[in-house]
Amino acid sequence: MSDTDIKQDAAPASLAKTFDPAGIEAKWYAHWEENGLFRPERPDAQPFTIVNPPPNVTGVLHIGHALDNTLQDVVIRYERLRGKDALWVVGTDHAGIATQMVVERNLNSQGVKRTDMSREQFLDHVWEWKHQSGGAITRQLRRLGCSMDWSREQFTMDPHFTRAVVKVFVDLYNKGLIYRDKRLVNWDPALKTAISDLEVETREVQGGFWHFRYPLADGVTLDDGQDYIEVATTRPETMLADMAVAVHPDDERYRSVIGKEIEQPITGRRLKVVADEHADPELGSGAVKITPGHDFNDFDVGKRAGIAASEMLNMLDAEARVMQADGRIPEKYIGKDRFEARQMVVAEMKALGFLIPHVDKDGGEHDAEPRTIQTPFGDRGGVVIEPWLTDQWYVDAETLAQPPMQAVRNGRIEIVPKTWEKTFFNWMENIQPWCVSRQLWWGHRIPAWYGPTKTELGLQLTHNQDKGGQSPVFVAETFSEAAQLASEYYGVDASTVWEAESSWDAAGVAPPDTLAEKYIIGEGLSLGSRLPLWRDPDVLDTWFSSALWPFATLGWPDDTELLAKHYPNDLLVSGFDILFFWDARMAMMGMEFMEEVPWKKLYLHGLVRAADGAKMSKSKGNVVDPLGLIDTYGADALRFFMAAMESQGRDVKMDEKRVEGYRNFATKLWNAARFCQANGIGASQSIAAPAATSAVNTWIIGEVVEAVAELDKAMADLRFDAAANTIYHFVWDQFCDWYIELVKGNFDEETKTVAGWVLDQILVMLHPFMPFITEELWHAQADVAGTKRPYDLIVAQWPAPEASVDAAAKAEVEWLISLTSSLRAAKNELGLAPGAKLEAWLTSTAGVAPSSTRGIIERNFPAIDRVARLSTVNFGAAPAGAAMQVNVGADTFVIPLEGLIDVAAEKARLEKALAASQKEAKSLEGRLSNPSFVERAKPEAVEKARADHAHHAAEAERLAAALARLG
Structure with a gap:
């Protein structure tokens, strides 16, 4: 069925004539969120849990986010439709370096420097910025349609999360798994802090x-x-x-x-x-x-x-x-x-x-x-990184890596695609100590306090650039606990221990002007009866806190019901580029503190690249804005593109034409729904398939059964491309192009019931990929009968047809489809008008059509007349003269051509075109068989030659078939 055919029919006023995604998207997202439908109350349902990789609070939605979050939303909507207590944990990362840079830049524009104020005053500015400007990316995730549980939105600097971070640090320290060491780090001289490998970009x-x-x-x-x-x-x-x-x-x-x-x-x-x-x-x-x-x-x-x-x-x-x-x-x-x-x-x-x-x-x-x-280079500081020898805090990653490796080996963690296992093991088996300290003000401050050495006590305090040299360190969750540890160490009363702002404050002197200066307080400095401790000024690496994401977001260290039900998570969807920075570290922390894997399955997707396969970067000018694509084509089209192009283990090449194509797909579905409404086809009243007697209705029910099974298998295997293509071809081919065409003009009650049921199944199956248009059509279908749906599509039930495939009906309809397709191809090859009505003869060796074929033709002749454009089908020998032959399985149709075309002229045209295509194909074949050309020519030239050869070979085959049809 063509879009033109659909648009010719009128539709109820409830469904607009033109599909416009913008208004639909805003309306339904607000409705879902306001009604708590992203996590409906299902206390007794089987849990299903995923956590999103928390984007930086400073961030904006980029095309990589669009891919990552689309895949997660497809899964969570699918599992929600299957009746599970589906929880998608959402939140943002405090992004230490990025956020501090943004706030410092804002202050600098006002003529104010960070060093002009106290640490606390600066942090007040950061929190003010966060409350006013830190929600851009969460608003953008809503535009993409992400059905996250916003009622439990997390932030890595929230009080409960900070408590978890501090506890983990202290516990690891007490176990000997966190320590201070002097090692080389990636040092950013512009930001004056150590940075991770992920924040280093290599330039020529x-x-x-x-x-x-x-x-x-x-x-x-x-x-x-x-x-x-x-x-x-x-x-x-x-x-x-x-x-x-x-x-x-x-x-x-x-x-x-x-x-x-x-x-x-x-x-x-x-x-x-x-x-x-x-x-x-x-x-x-x-x-x-x-x-x-x-x-x-x-x-x-x-x-x-x-x-x-x-x-x-x-x-x-x-x-x-x-x-x-x-x-x-x-x-x-x-x-x-x-x-x-x-x-x-x-x-x-x-x-x-x-x-x-x-x-x-x-x-x-x-x-x-x-x-x-x-x-x-530092990706934010923009200067050359210096390997710098300094004292930092380190995690014993080698020890923590052992349980996750064992979990992958014994299948408790499944990595998909499996090919990433080798990379995982290679890195984990050669893992280096993890530097977790950063020289910033914004972030989780390290819960460690320093004091004077025993030999200095009462004599002098020393300070140099490594924050106290050999000063004893007291690691605790609070200062009072650190003071108690200090009192035991020094043998003094805890009430005499006080917290200094810094070691300089402890010594009662002003700090030096530069970090390079070493400073020693003179001998004989009296501390009196009070003992100072000063806190480590550094904060923790952002990846340290995000490593706790799978369990700290669920309430840990408290023993919450949410934690008991939703840990371990079921799935983590992640880009392969953060496998070690985030995924592996979550596995380490989860198994250390929860004694269980953080998630049962880890899905690693590729990167979104430019159309030519190049990595996207602002400097190359090839970055694609997903919000611009949403504005132009709608969120549903972008989401479907992401899912359809996500093939395990491969990067996604950006192709705006494909996004446009999926917008056309949405329009086709919209017009099909309008066509159904115009013919009195509304919402189904049944989850199970309705009874059907006609072959075409029985066939389409069977097609639903097969589509559901294929979708379920693809989703179980996390084959997003296979799942998207399954529903795409079912909607476009089976339902729109064939079913509606075959039943058009014959909308009896059975057909209306079946068609309404099939459209409902389409909306449910397509919903995880295209949530907005499907929700709109779900309710519009109910308007046909003047009723309202008892529930929204987002919380509907996944298809359960309770039917099977009828082999006879399937064979019958596929025969009709084959007949129509073959006739259309033959007309195209011979230049006949698509709508031309033809007369055909069906022959067999006995001179009589097989009874099964005769029955199909007699039962379906109105459809054959309308769709295949055969005005008459005669059984027996065809009259003599020029004719074309069309084979449908074992059956052969002969269609006289006298009076329809100039057979001699058509033969001459086809023979000339065939000779030209054969000559070109042979020439290209010779070039491609020449090793010198294949090895020395530019890759794009070789690829073009292969594509041209395939085209001319296929064209030669088509033209030969057309000649054969003329006899």
């Missing part, structure tokens, strides 16, 4: 590769008499903190000098030559300068060489400016920016004669070899 930067001579000390030489070792680096400034030179233990060139020393030209520092497999003999000179305080690989080499982290040199302050490390860095470098120091180091090494120039292909000399360098 044009830089240089410098080669230097490091002279061997004490007159030592290599076996060939050379008195230096050549090293190369892309970061010359780091040589101010070099602590070793590494060579491979099996490298014959350097074996004699392992353990000997080198004198660094600028600092005069003596460096040992150490043996380490990190040095690759095949790369450059095979020798590597080692700066353990400023390079992750060097840090590991330094540890293997016996250099303790506390002994590693740190030559940069928090703003990436050079500071004194061990008294050997020349004064002229102190305070210089790292990149300015780079130029100074190169110039000095060149002046000293230790720079080895790069000679280009034309013989020209340059200080450095030009290189394109993969350089880490």
Whole structure:
């Protein structure tokens, strides 16, 4: 049935002539939320629980959110329709760095700096911003149609959530699973905080590769008499903190000098030559300068060489400016920016004669070899990230990773697609300590208090940039508990312990001007009868708190009914890119604190990419705004696109034409409903299938049965593409294109009842994918009979036809469909008008049509006349003359062509076109069979050649069939 055919019929005023999604979406979402339909009261129902990956409170809906949340909503609406107590936990993440940046930027625009106010005053500004502007993304999720339980919306800084975070930190500390350590971190000099790997983006930067001579000390030489070792680096400034030179233990060139020393030209520092497999003999000179305080690989080499982290040199302050490390860095470098120091180091090494120039292909000399360098940048700070040696808090991730790995191995956690298991295990088995401290003001403040060392007590307090050096730390949920721990440690009364704002406040002095300055209070400072403790100023990594999402959102650490019923969650839907940052950490925390997996199944979807497969980014200008797509095509169309394109393990390529196509699909359904209403077809009164006697009605009931079964299987397997395509083809093909066409003009009571029931089943099956249009049509169908639905579609019952597929009816209708399709194709091939009425002869070897076929034709002749456009079907031999043949299964129809077309001219046209297509197909086949072309041509040229070959081959086959029809 065409859209034109549908639109020709009038419809009741209850359903607008034109489908306009905007008004429908706003109306129904408000209705659902106001009536609590996202989580109806079902205390005795089987629970089904998912939690959304909490978006940043600063965020706006991007296309990745649209995919992730669409998939979750499809699942939760499906399970709700199946009668479960379906809970979709929703909330936002406080997004420490992003939120602090937004608020600081707002303050800066008013001429105010964060440092102009106290921590508490700044946090007041953050909360004010959150209340006024922090809900943008939750409003946008509503526009997408997400049926989340907004009545229980969570925020990771809510009091109950903060209590859970603090308890987890303290408990892990008491178990020895959280500790302080000096290690390298990704340091953002712009934000002055450690950041996670996810917040680091790698960019290609044009830089240089410098080669230097490091002279061997004490007159030592290599076996060939050379008195230096050549090293190369892309970061010359780091040589101010070099602590070793590494060579491979099996490298014959350097074996004699392992353990000997080198004198660094600028600092005069003596460096040992150490043996380490990190040095690759095949790369450059095979020798590597080692700066353990400023390079992750060097840090590991330094540890293997016996250099303790506390002994590693740190030559940069928090703003990436050079500071004194061990008294050997020349004064002229102190305070210089790292990149300015780079130029100074190169110039000095060149002046000293230790720079080895790069000679280009034309013989020209340059200080450095030009290189394109993969350089880490902070995604928010926008500056080059510095590996920085500092004291931070770490989680023993290796210990916590063991139970989740076992859970995946024994099937308690199922990862879908299964191919991601290998990546999961590879990362978990090589997991590193997790740095959980951040140098921010906004976030969960670390529940740790420091005090003076016992030797300092009554004498002096020390403070340096690592927040107290070896000061004892007291980790507790509250200050009073920390004071009690301190009183036991120091042997004083807890009432004498007081909380200072900082260690500076504890000492009664003003803090230094810069983070790089070390500060020592003079001897003899009297503390009197009171003992100060000062809280760690750092906050926890945002991923630490979000790792508690599956159980803290349900009321933990309290033993709530919600927690007992909905933990573990049933499913987590997540992008693969946060498998380790969020998913794995939830598994660690859930199994540590709940002694159970956080979810039974983990579904990992791909990324949404640009149409050409490129990753979307603002810098490339290829970002797609999902809200713009919703404005243009409606939320239902965007949602259906996301589901239909989500194929396990593959990224989704953005294709606006496909979104437009699904808007057309919604319009087709809308017009089909209007057509039904115009013919008195309204809402069904039954969940079970009605009785049917005609083949076409029996057939469509069977098609519903099969569609429901296919949908259920696809949803069980989390094959969103298969589920979406199942309902799409049922609606478009079976219902609109064939069923309505076959019953048109014959709307007896049985047909009206069946058609109304089938349309109801469509609305229920399609609802998880297209909730807005289906809810609108659900109620509009009831208006036909002047009644109201007793319940909304969102809480209806999933189809339960209580019927089976009638094989005979299915065969009969499929025969009619095949006849019609074959006739339409034949007309198209021969240039006959689609609406032309034809006369046909049905023959067999006996000269008589098979009785089964005769019966089908006689029972369905009105439909054959109307749909297949056969005015007469004769049984027996066809008259002589030009004719075309149409095969339908084992049956052959012969249709005379005399008077309809010029047979000779048509044959000539077809033969000419066939020869051209065959020639082109053969030429393309030869090109594609040539390895030189396939291997050397551009990939897009090869793909075009393949597509063209497929087109011409198919066209040749079609034209040959058309010629064959002419006899």
